[in-house]
Amino acid sequence: MAYITGLTRDKQEWTPQFVTTIDEETCIGCGRCFKVCAHDVLEFEELDGEDSAKMFMRVANPGNCIGCQACARTCSKKCFSFEPVIM
DSSP states (O other), X not given: OOBOOXXXXXXXXXXXXXEEEEOTTTOOOOOHHHHHXXXXXXXXXXXXXXXXXXXXXXXXXXXXXXXXXHHHHHOSXXXXXXXXXXX
């Protein structure tokens, strides 16, 4: 299986990992990942409960993801899932 790969500035090959899902149960909706993503991949979603509403993030535009994983590095709850893209 061949994956899409890239090169670092030092000409080292790497395989970007693209965001696939966010665990809604784990996400606390803090928005750190939303602030760090410059490619409009994520958006807030609200679940209306009986007594309160819960905010969490969702992957709105997965095609915009460049595989940098900045969102996961800022997430304290580790709720992101990634995978490489097969060519």
